Amino acid sequence: MLKRTLPSLPACLAMLGIALTLAPLIPGLLWVLAPALNVDTWQALVQDNQFASALLSTLGSAVGSTLLALVCASLVTVMLYPGRGWLLVQRQLPVFLAFPHIAFAIGIAFLIAPSGWLARGLANLLEWSSPPQWISIRDPYAISLTLTMAIKETWFLLWIMATLLGEQAISRQITLANSLGYSRAQVWVSALFPQLLPRMGWPLVAVLAYSLSVVDMAVILGPSTPPTLAVLSWQWLTDPNEMTQAKGAAAALCLMLLLGLLILAGRGIWWGIKTLYKNPSGVRQRGLAFKSRRLFGLSVFVPGWLSLAILLLWSVAGGWFFPRLFPASLSLKSFSNADFEPMFTALWLGAATVMIALPLTLAWLEWGSRKHHGWLYAPLILPSLPIAAAQYHVLLAINLDSTAVGVIWSHLTWTFPYMLLVLVGPYYSFDTRYLCTAQALGHSRFSACLSIKWPMLIRPILAAMAVGFAVSVAQYLPTLFSGGGRFATVTTEAVALSAGGNRRVLAVQSLLQTALPLCAFMLAIGLTAWYARNRQGLK
C-alpha cells in the first residue's frame, strides 16, 4: 500500500479555516437556538397571527425568485452562448455582480415607488398631477421583493454559468451536436444542462438560502405587516422579552427546516427529470428561428442599468419635483457633503477579511478532505440572522465584541465559504497531471502549487478574492452585531438611511456601496488580463 506523506504544516492550515470560522459557531448557535427546543414556543409561533402570512410570503418570494432566476439565466445562456451576445453578457456581468443587493433594491425602490421614475413616466403620458396611490414597494404579496431578488440572482447564476462554460470545451460539443442534426435549444436541453446543472447545485442552494433568510432587502422592498419570516425572526430575536426571543429562535429554525425541505424537493425533481429523459429518442426538433435573440437575452440587464441610472441621478439632483422626468438642476452638493468614513471602514474591513480568507481557502482546497467538504458551506445555507447572533455571543465570551478583529472574524464566516464555492469547481477540475509533472521534475507539492497550480488558476482565484471582498462589504447583520454598532460601513449606512426620506444622501451611500465591489471586480479582471497578456493558454 502506498503511503502518502502529507506536509504537516499545510494540513494544519487546511483545518485552521474551519477551526477559526466554523467551529466557534456551534456553541454560539446552540445558545441562540436552545430556547426554540420547546413545544410551547412552537405553539406560540404557529398561533401568532403574523406567522401564516409571513411563512407564505417567505416561501413565495424565495422559491419564486430562485426558480425565476434559474429560468432566466438558462434562457439567456441558451440564446446567447456561444456568440457575440454572450461576450456582451460577460462584459456587463461584473458590473452587476458587484452591484450590492441593497443598492440595487434601493434603486428599484426609486424606480417603482409611487413617486418613482415609472410613475413619473406614466404621469407625463396620462397627465397625472400627483403620484398614484399604488402600493408598488412593500406590497403585501412580496412581488417587488421576489422580482428584484430574481433579477439580482439571475446575474449571479449567469456568472456561475460563465465560469462553468469557460473551463470546458462546451462550444465544441454544441458544434458536434449541431452536426448530428440537433437544434441549439435541443442541444442545451439534452446535452449541456445535464452536465451543467448538477455543478450548479451549490450555487442554487446558496441563492435559495439567501432569499429565504434575507433581512436587509426585505426591509427595503418586502411586505411590512406582516413582514417575511426572516424579518419577523430578526425583530423577535432582538426583542427584550424572553418569550418573544424564543419565538424568534423558533422562526429561525423554521427557515432552516424550510430550506432542507426545498432542497429535498429540488433533488427529487431533478432525479425525476433524469430518469424520465434517460434514453435519447433520436428525435431532432426543428429549432425556432428567433431573430431578436440577442436583444431578448440582454434585456436581463435593463433593470440593473435603470437602477444604477436613477441612483446616479438622485445623487446629483438639485430640485426634482413630481412629475418631472429629470431633475430641474444638477449639483455635486450631495457628494461634497457626503460622509466617506463608512466607505473607508468597509474597504479596510473587506481587504483584511480577504487576505485572511485566501490562504485558508487555498489550504483547504489543496490539503483538506475532498469528500467531506459540503458542510463547510453551512453558513451559506443557514439564515444569517441566528449566525450573526451566535457570533455576537462568542465574541462577548472572549471579550472581542465591538473590536475590528471581531468584525473581521464575523465576516470570515461568509467570506471563506463563498470563496470556496467560487473556487471549488475550477480547483477540482484542474488537470492533476500538471502537478504530477511538476513533482516529477523534483519540486515539492507546496512549491509546485506556488509556481504552477495557483498561477494557472489565477483567474478563478482573483475572482474568488473579488467575490470575497464584495461579500464582506455587503455584510449587514454581522457588522451590526459584532461591531456593536461602532463600525458604520456603506452597507449599514444605506439600510439605516433607507428608512428616512432623504433620497440624495441615500443615493450617494448606495453608490459608494456599489463602487467598492465594482472596483474589486474590475481589478480582478484587469490583473488577470495583465497576467495572461502574453499567454494564450491562460485565456
Place this chain on the structure above:
Amino acid sequence: MTTLSIRDLKLTKLNGAPLLGPLSFDIAPGEVMTLMGVSGVGKSTVLNWLIGASQPMFMVEGEAWLGNLRVDVLPTEQRRIGILFQDDLLFPHFNVGDNLAYALPADTKGSKARQRAIKEVLTSAGLSDFYDRDPATLSGGQRARVSLLRALIAEPQALLMDEPFSKLDSTLRQQFRSFVYERIDERKIPTLLVTHDAEDIPHGGNVLELHEGGGVAKIKGTEGASLTC
C-alpha cells in the same frame, strides 16, 4: 544510469478482486519496455504507482528500485522519475524557456548559465529562438518536443511515458518517436512506455502484455529481461 526494477507488483481492486501480478521485471539503462493491454487492465495504475500519484481505486503492493534505492516509498519529487503524458502539459503561464527552467536542476546556478543551458537544449532539438515563445503559439510537434526536453532536462533516472504519441498525426508521430528514442538511448535512461499502438514499440524492444483477469504477462523482443509471473 541504473536499472529500474519492479519487484512483486500486485494490483488489487478495493473489493479485493486481484487485477494484476505479482509481477517482477527489470528495465536496463537505455531500454524501452513497452506495456500493452486493453483499457482497464491496470496499465495506468502501474504508471501512477511508479510516479507516486494517488490512486483511490486500487490497492497496490510491491517495490520499485532504481539501482540500490527503493523509490516507491519516496514522495514523487524525490523519486527522480520523469513522466510524459498524452498531452504535452506545458505550463501555460510560463514561456517555453521558463517551462524548461522549472525542470532544470538547481545545481546549474546563475540566471545566465541556466539560460545558456536551456538555449543549448532548445537548439539541439531544432528549437533555437523559442525561449521567449508562449507555449500556446507552438505547433503540436513543437510542443511535444518541448515537453520531452522538459522531462529530460530534469535529469531523470527513469522515464515513464503514457501514450505520448497518440495525439500526434502519423508523420509527426514517426518523427517524434525517433526524436524520443534517440535521446533515451543517448542518455541511457530506463523507460517504461504504455501504449495501444504496436508501432510505438521500439525495434527489438521488450513488451509486457497485460491480460484481463489476474494478468498474464508475456514477453517478446530479443534481449532477456528477467521476468517472473
